[in-house]
Amino acid sequence: MAKNITARSKDYSQWYQDVIKEANLAEHSPVRGSMVIKPTGYALWENMRDGLDRMFKDTGHQNAYFPLFIPKSFLSKEASHVEGFAKECAVVTHSRLISTDNGVDVDPDSKLEEELIVRPTSETIIWDTYRNWIQSYRDLPILVNQWANVVRWEMRTRLFLRTMEFLWQEGHTAHATEEEAVAETRQMLEVYRTFAEEYMAMPVITGVKTESERFAGAVETYCIEALMQDGKALQAGTSHFLGQNFAKAFDVKFQDKDGDLKYVWATSWGVSTRLIGGLIMTHSDDDGLIIPPRIAPWQVVIVPIYRKDDEREAVLEYASSIKKELADAGIRVKLDDRDQYKPGWKFAQHEVEGIPVRVAVGPRDVQNEKAECVRRDTKDKQLAERSGLLEMVRGHLDQMQQDLLNNAKKRMEEGTRHVASYDEFREVLEKHGGFIYAHWDGTAETEAKIKEETKATIRCIPLFEDDESGECMVTGKPSARKVLFARAY
RNA sequence: CGGGAUGUAGCGCAGCCCGGUAGCGCACACGCCUGGGGGGCGUGGGGUCGCAGGUUCAAAUCCUGUCAUCCCGACCA
Numbered sequence A: 001m002a003k004n005i006t007a008r009s010k011d012y013s014q015w016y017q018d019v020i021k022e023a024n025l026a027e028h029s030p031v032r033g034s035m036v037i038k039p040t041g042y043a044l045w046e047n048m049r050d051g052l053d054r055m056f057k058d059t060g061h062q063n064a065y066f067p068l069f070i071p072k073s074f075l076s077k078e079a080s081h082v083e084g085f086a087k088e089c090a091v092v093t094h095s096r097l098i099s100t101d102n103g104v105d106v107d108p109d110s111k112l113e114e115e116l117i118v119r120p121t122s123e124t125i126i127w128d129t130y131r132n133w134i135q136s137y138r139d140l141p142i143l144v145n146q147w148a149n150v151v152r153w154e155m156r157t158r159l160f161l162r163t164m165e166f167l168w169q170e171g172h173t174a175h176a177t178e179e180e181a182v183a184e185t186r187q188m189l190e191v192y193r194t195f196a197e198e199y200m201a202m203p204v205i206t207g208v209k210t211e212s213e214r215f216a217g218a219v220e221t222y223c224i225e226a227l228m229q230d231g232k233a234l235q236a237g238t239s240h241f242l243g244q245n246f247a248k249a250f251d252v253k254f255q256d257k258d259g260d261l262k263y264v265w266a267t268s269w270g271v272s273t274r275l276i277g278g279l280i281m282t283h284s285d286d287d288g289l290i291i292p293p294r295i296a297p298w299q300v301v302i303v304p305i306y307r308k309d310d311e312r313e314a315v316l317e318y319a320s321s322i323k324k325e326l327a328d329a330g331i332r333v334k335l336d337d338r339d340q341y342k343p344g345w346k347f348a349q350h351e352v353e354g355i356p357v358r359v360a361v362g363p364r365d366v367q368n369e370k371a372e373c374v375r376r377d378t379k380d381k382q383l384a385e386r387s388g389l390l391e392m393v394r395g396h397l398d399q400m401q402q403d404l405l406n407n408a409k410k411r412m413e414e415g416t417r418h419v420a421s422y423d424e425f426r427e428v429l430e431k432h433g434g435f436i437y438a439h440w441d442g443t444a445e446t447e448a449k450i451k452e453e454t455k456a457t458i459r460c461i462p463l464f465e466d467d468e469s470g471e472c473m474v475t476g477k478p479s480a481r482k483v484l485f486a487r488a489y
Numbered sequence B: 001c002g003g004g005a006u007g008u009a010g011c012g013c014a015g016c017c018c019g020g021u022a023g024c025g026c027a028c029a030c031g032c033c034u035g036g037g038g039g040g041c042g043u044g045g046g047g048u049c050g051c052a053g054g055u056u057c058a059a060a061u062c063c064u065g066u067c068a069u070c071c072c073g074a075c076c077a
Helices: A012-022 A039-058 A079-088 A123-133 A178-198 A245-249 A274-283 A309-328 A343-353 A363-368 A386-414 A422-431 A444-454
Strands: A026-028 A035-037 A069-071 A090-094 A097-100 A103-106 A111-118 A142-151 A165-175 A205-208 A220-227 A233-243 A253-255 A261-263 A265-272 A300-304 A333-335 A357-361 A370-375 A381-385 A416-418 A435-439 A457-462 A482-486
Touching: A012 A026, A012 A274, A012 A343, A035 A039, A039 A142, A039 A165, A039 A178, A039 A274, A079 A245, A123 A142, A123 A165, A123 A245, A165 A178, A178 A205, A178 A220, A178 A233, A178 A265, A220 A386, A220 A457, A220 A482, A233 A245, A233 A274, A245 A265, A265 A274, A274 A386, A300 A309, A300 A343, A309 A333, A309 A357, A309 A363, A309 A386, A343 A357, A357 A363, A357 A386, A363 A370, A370 A386, A381 A386, A386 A416, A422 A435, A422 A444, A444 A457
Parallel strands: A300 A333, A300 A357, A416 A435
Antiparallel strands: A026 A035, A069 A111, A090 A111, A097 A103, A142 A165, A165 A265, A205 A220, A205 A457, A220 A233, A233 A265, A253 A261, A357 A370, A370 A381, A435 A482, A457 A482
C-alpha cells in the first residue's frame, strides 16, 4: 500500500494532490496558483506534446511563436473577447525597480506609455499580425500553431487543472471560406479526440458548447469532454470556429479570385497541461499514478536484486543486457541500480510513479535465464524466459495501453445515464454524478436555472446523431435531442 | 473575492489553550548486519517555528497585519 497517498474513497481531492506530489509530477511555487512542473511531470508533457505536434504537422500545420506581451488596446478590439478575459488578465504597468531601504520597489518613473497584457490567449496579437500576412486568397490558408505559456488570473486554482500560468498549444488558422474554416475546426477536434483516446487512453465525448459556455469571441466552440473517476466532467480540449469576428476586429481582408475584398475566416484550438490532471484522474489508483505506456516518461524499469558483491556484478550485467535489448527495440527503459534503496522500496516507488512495466531480476533469474515481469495497472506478475522477455514486455505495453482505454470506456459508459425528469436528474446527480443525458429546451434561462440549482452544466451538445426528440426536463418545452450534463472541474 | 481550516527540519506531525533552553517518526550522513514487496541496530547532522509588526524581563505559544496552501461558495481551460 502506498504510504502517503490518501484513499480515493476517503478524499478524492486529497488523493489527487497526493498522487501529484508522491509521483513527483509538480509542486506549488511561492506565488499563489503557480506551479513548478518537475522533471517527471515535464517528461510526461513532452511526450504528450510530441504526439500532438506530430499530428498537427501531419495535418499541414507549422509552429511559430508570438509574443508574451500584448498591447492593452488589442484586447478591446473584439467585444465579447474582452468581456470574457477582462477579469483575469495580468497587466504590466512598469519597467523598472529601484533599490530602497527595504529592498526594491517599483520605480514610479518607469510607468509604461501603454500597459501590456500578459497573454491569456493569443488571438488578438496573432490577428493583428495576420493582417500584414494576408492580402490575397493565395496567402490562405494560414495554418499555424504555437506552444506557449499563458496567464489567467484565476480565483481558485488546482495543480494542473487550473493554474494561473499554464502551458498549452494554441492553433490559429486563417481561411478563405467559411466551409474551410468549419472543416478545420472539426478536423482539429477530431485530432484531439484521437489523441485523447490513442495516446492518453482517455475516452471523450465530442460536442458543441452552448452559447453560455462558448469561448469569448467564437461563433461556435467544439470540445472534448472526459469523465473522471469521481463522476465529474473535465473539458479536455476545445476547437473554435471564430467566424469573421477577429478578421473584422483587426481588419484582415483578402482579395479573392474575382477581385472582391473579403474578410478572412478563422479558427483557434488548444489543449493544455490540464490534460495531465485529466490523465491522473482517469487512470490512477490508491497506490499512485497509472499512465498509458505510450506517453509514459519511462515505460519499463529494471530492478536488480542481489546480496553479495559477486551476485551484484552478475545481476547488473544481466540487467544491463536486458536494458540494452529493450532500448534497442525503442522502449524507454531505465535500470534502477541505485544501491541505497532496497528492491521492495523501489517496487513501491515505481508504482507510485506509475512506470507501466517493471522487470525484476535476481541471482535465481540469472541462473535460470528468466526475469519477473509486472504490469503496473493489474499488478500481475509473470516469469518470463530471458529469450522471450522483449516480446512479453512489448505485449504488456500494448495490452496495458488497450486495457486502460477499455477500462476507462467502460467507466464512462457506466457513469453515463439518461433521465426523463428533472427530479430524476437531481437524484442521479446526487447519487452517482457522472454524465447525464437529458432534454433541454435550448434556452440560456433554463440552462442557468439548472446550473444555479444543481451546479451541473451542459457539457456539450454531442456530435453523434440522436433523433430522439422529447420535452425539456425543466420547462416541458419541445427538445430535438438530449444534451450532455455533468458537474465539471 | 467571501466562509472555514492549516502553516514548527526535506516529508508527516506534537508542542500553543496555561509564555520560560524546539521535540517525535520518516528521510539524510557514517558503521555493521541485511537485500525476491516500503529492513534492523548503533552513532550523528539539520529548524530565523510562513513573513512583518506589537505586548512582555522573556513569544513557536498572546495580539494585529500579511503571504501561501487545502476545503466550501462566486468566476473560469
